[in-house]
Amino acid sequence: MTDTTSPGVPLTAxxxxxxxxxxxxxxxxxxxxxxxxxxxxxxLADRWGVSIGTVRKAIDELVAANILIRQxxxxxxxxxxxxxxxxxxxxxxxxxxxAKVYPVVRLVSxxxxxxxxxxxxxxxxxxxxxxxxxxxxxxxAGDPIIVDDLVLAAARFPGMTERQFRDRPSTIYNLYQDAFxxxxxxxxxxxxxxxxxxxxxALLGMPRGAPILEIRRIALGLADEPIELRTSRVNTQHHxxxxxxxxxx
Amino acid sequence: MTDTTSPGVPLTAxxxxxxxxxxxxxxxxxxxxxxxxxxxxxxLADRWGVSIGTVRKAIDELVAANILIRQxxxxxxxxxxxxxxxxxxxxxxxxxxxAKVYPVVRLVSxxxxxxxxxxxxxxxxxxxxxxxxxxxxxxxAGDPIIVDDLVLAAARFPGMTERQFRDRPSTIYNLYQDAFxxxxxxxxxxxxxxxxxxxxxALLGMPRGAPILEIRRIALGLADEPIELRTSRVNTQHHxxxxxxxxxx
DNA sequence: AAGTGGTCTAGACCACCAT
DNA sequence: TGGTGGTCTAGACCACTTA
Numbered sequence: 258m259t260d261t262t263s264p265g266v267p268l269t270a271x272x273x274x275x276x277x278x279x280x281x282x283x284x285x286x287x288x289x290x291x292x293x294x295x296x297x298x299x300x301l302a303d304r305w306g307v308s309i310g311t312v313r314k315a316i317d318e319l320v321a322a323n324i325l326i327r328q329x330x331x332x333x334x335x336x337x338x339x340x341x342x343x344x345x346x347x348x349x350x351x352x353x354x355x356a357k358v359y360p361v362v363r364l365v366s367x368x369x370x371x372x373x374x375x376x377x378x379x380x381x382x383x384x385x386x387x388x389x390x391x392x393x394x395x396x397x398a399g400d401p402i403i404v405d406d407l408v409l410a411a412a413r414f415p416g417m418t419e420r421q422f423r424d425r426p427s428t429i430y431n432l433y434q435d436a437f438x439x440x441x442x443x444x445x446x447x448x449x450x451x452x453x454x455x456x457x458x459a460l461l462g463m464p465r466g467a468p469i470l471e472i473r474r475i476a477l478g479l480a481d482e483p484i485e486l487r488t489s490r491v492n493t494q495h496h497x498x499x500x501x502x503x504x505x506x
Numbered sequence: 507m508t509d510t511t512s513p514g515v516p517l518t519a520x521x522x523x524x525x526x527x528x529x530x531x532x533x534x535x536x537x538x539x540x541x542x543x544x545x546x547x548x549x550l551a552d553r554w555g556v557s558i559g560t561v562r563k564a565i566d567e568l569v570a571a572n573i574l575i576r577q578x579x580x581x582x583x584x585x586x587x588x589x590x591x592x593x594x595x596x597x598x599x600x601x602x603x604x605a606k607v608y609p610v611v612r613l614v615s616x617x618x619x620x621x622x623x624x625x626x627x628x629x630x631x632x633x634x635x636x637x638x639x640x641x642x643x644x645x646x647a648g649d650p651i652i653v654d655d656l657v658l659a660a661a662r663f664p665g666m667t668e669r670q671f672r673d674r675p676s677t678i679y680n681l682y683q684d685a686f687x688x689x690x691x692x693x694x695x696x697x698x699x700x701x702x703x704x705x706x707x708a709l710l711g712m713p714r715g716a717p718i719l720e721i722r723r724i725a726l727g728l729a730d731e732p733i734e735l736r737t738s739r740v741n742t743q744h745h746x747x748x749x750x751x752x753x754x755x
Numbered sequence: 756a757a758g759t760g761g762t763c764t765a766g767a768c769c770a771c772c773a774t
Numbered sequence: 775t776g777g778t779g780g781t782c783t784a785g786a787c788c789a790c791t792t793a
Contacts, residue, residue, distance in 0.1 A: 271781060297759060308783045313760090322753050329760045330790035347751055443752025449742035450699035450717040468699040468717035481755045493698035500749055502596055503692025504571050506730045520762060546778060557764045562779090578779045579771035 272307060276315035279305070284324065284335060284440075285479050291434050294332035295325065324442060324479070338431040338441070347430065347444055347476075349499050350403060350491055358397050362429070365392040365404075365460070367419035369411065379475055380410045380483050387411040391422060394460055402496055404457045408486040413439060430476075433484065441476045441484055448472050448498065453490065461492045470498060521556060525564035528554070533573065533584065533689075534728050540683050543581035544574065573691060573728070587680040587690070596679065596693055596725075598748050599652060599740055607646050611678070614641040614653075614709070616668035618660060628724055629659045629732050636660040640671055642678075643709055651745055653706045657735040662688060679725075682733065690725045690733055697721050697747065702739065710741045719747060 283289045295301075298316070302309040316333060319325040323346065326334045336343065345357055352358060368390050377384040388408050395403035407429075411417070414437050425432055433439040453461065453469040463469070470493045476485040491498065532538045544550075547565065551558040565582060568574040572595065575583045585592065594606055601607060617639050626633040637657050644652035656678075660666070663686050674681055682688040702710065702718040712718070719742045725734040740747065 273781080294759095299759090308785095310784085311782060314781085316760095322755070327760065328791085330758080330792080332759060332791095349751075443750065443754075446749045446751070448697060448719065448747040448749070449745075450719040450740075451742075452717055468701055470697065470699040470719070491699075493700075496698075498697040500695045500697070501692065502598075502695070505692075506571075522762080543778095548778090557766095559765085560763060563762085565779095576779065577772090579773080579777085581772095581778060 273311050273314040273318075276301075276305060276307070276312060277318050280315060280319060280325075281479060287438060289335050291335045291337045291440065294334050297332065322442065324440075336440075338428050338434050340427050340431070343430065344428050347441070350397070350489075350496050351499050352397065353495055353497055355499075360395040360397055360403070362425070363394045363396065364419070364422050365394050367391050367422060372408075372410075376408055376486060379486055380408070382410045382412070389414065389417055393422075397496065401461050402492050404460050404490045406488045409484070413437070413484065439484055440479055442479055442481075444474050444476045446472055446474045451490075457490045461490070463492055463494075467492075469493070472498070522560050522563040522567075525550075525554060525556070525561060526567050529564060529568060529574075530728060536687060538584050540584045540586045540689065543583050546581065571691065573689075585689075587677050587683055589676050589680075592679065593677050596690070599646070599738075599745050600748050601646065602744055602746055604748075609644040609646055609652070611674070612643045612645065613668070613671050614643050616640050616671060621657075621659075625657050625735060628735050629657070631659045631661070638663065638666055642671075646745065650710050651741050653709050653739045655737045658733070662686070662733065688733055689728055691728055691730075693723050693725050695721055695723045700739075706739045710739070712741055712743075716741075718742070721747070 280289075280295075283295075289295050296304070298309050298312050301312045305312070316325060316327070320327055323343075324336055326336050328334065338344075340359065344359070348360065369387055370390055371385050372380065372382055372388045374384050376388060377386060380388070382388075389411050391405075391407040391409075393405040393407070394401050395405060397403075409417070414433070417437070421432060421436060422429075430441045433441060449471050450468055451471050452466045453463055455465055457469065458465055458467060461469070470491040472487075472489040472491065474485075474487040474489070475483055476487065478484045529538075529544075532544075538544050545553070547558050547561050550561045554561070565574060565576070569576055572592075573585055575585050577583065587593075589608065593608070597609065599609075618636055619639055621629065621631055621633055621635050621637045623633050625637060626635060629637070631637075638660050640654075640656040640658075642654040642656070643650050644654060646652075658666070663682070666686070670681060670685060671678075679690045682690060698720050699717055700720050701715045702712055704714060706718065707714055707716060710718070719740040721736075721738040721740065723734075723736040723738070724732055725736065727733045
């Protein structure tokens with residue numbers, strides 16, 4: 258019915274793109290697990306009957322996307338959301354002096370409910386489906402700075418309990434990965450300035466009507482599927498949101 | 507005096523990194539100008555006596571940094587800040603429906619003054635050096651949404667005039683590039699929520715004390731030298747700041 | 756010493772663009 | 775038709791890690 262010969266849509270994709278697809282499958286199916294090494298480049302070249310250069314080009318893409326990590330002499334590993342490694346990749350709130358400090362997360366509430374229309378759209382589920390709602394209070398250097406509201410599709414996290422969020426050794430995305438095999442790979446964020454709602458202001462110890470920075474995030478997985486909806490409210494009296502556009506020199 | 511054999515500091519840099527340095531020089535010196543094609547890969551390989559694969563790897567880096575642009579069949583070109591190409595790379599304010607609209611820039615004021623301590627530090631000049639200060643009002647779809655305050659080191663932009671900012675066919679970074687040979691390559695931004703100052707609120711048609719999004723940007727050039735200090739105040743009633751973390755799939 | 760990723764080569768062939 | 779970038783190969787050698 259449609260014209261499949263239009264330019265920009267080659268009928269045969271490049272070989273290395275096909276390898277990227279195969280690797281994404283291996284990652285999504287759990288054949289290659291977070292933290293583990295994938296087979297050596299020479300072995301992959303043999304397995305797929307291609308040149309080692311082609312394998313390297315495919316791996317390059319997944320390394321650039323922060324999904325694989327190369328370590329010379331050791332191997333190539335599937336990325337994990339450890340506190341030291343990936344936290345600051347997604348966490349962009351810093352003190353105004355720029356130093357990076359680890360947030361301490363305190364669970365405020367954990368409930369289940371039904372997705373409203375907007376939530377369902379963003380999570381690629383149906384309006385009325387069960388969602389898990391979590392509110393966290395994040396402290397930086399001892400002070401309450403951020404209120405996080407998370408919304409998750411319950412179906413994607415079967416058997417999730419409040420306890421998992423209460424005593425957690427690592428990051429929240431590490432919990433998703435370890436306990437549910439769900440890997441957050443990238444996020445889209447929208448920021449705006451608002452006046453704080455009373456409950457948020459109270460948690461942050463701010464006066465009513467104080468300006469707060471609101472961040473609405475969608476976290477996406479390996480296949481670009483939506484995983485988490487997050488609204489963060491930040492007290493930017495002494496903290497800022499940091500962003501770089503364009504790679505380092 | 508110092509130990510130069512410490513790990514992570516190889517004595518001989520990879521060949522392709524050396525090529526990257528040579529290319530940055532050619533760009534910085536004006537041998538390769540914005541909009542023009544650089545020599546073909548085969549010619550560069552001959553010129554430097556290396557394999558074409560090594561040249562490609564070096565070009566890859568500058569393409570990833572948005573400094574060069576490959577076009578199959580045509581050549582490799584030096585990036586320009588045209589309205590359609592680079593504007594939305596650095597301009598991240600969008601209507602809440604997500605559509606991208608071109609800002610209309612109105613010059614509010616153009617003055618010269620002396621750099622204070624903080625400005626001098628960020629611009630890598632000396633406190634008291636002459637700076638150019640520009641205030642712009644940006645309209646999106648006819649409404650005033652953003653107030654921009656720019657600070658530039660006068661020495662870097664000799665003979666800059668108010669007129670250049672008043673009737674401008676393209677973007678401000680395009681002006682820097684065309685009229686002064688200064689290319690903005692990347693930016694660092696810090697965002698926070700504040701209450702609007704009276705003059706800013708007036709320009710944006712907001713009530714006193716309304717919350718606004720403040721963006722403090724440092725724009726950096728080819729050699730990572732600071733070029734421009736910019737403070738943007740955004741009315742985020744119906745607009746948002748958009749950011750993506752992690753590449754597209 | 757063995758195994759890994761990192762660099763570099765010298766070519767072949769293809770897809771695309773201009774003329 | 776000739777020139778460009780894009781893909782792919784089959785190796786060699788190096789740097790690094792681990793045992």
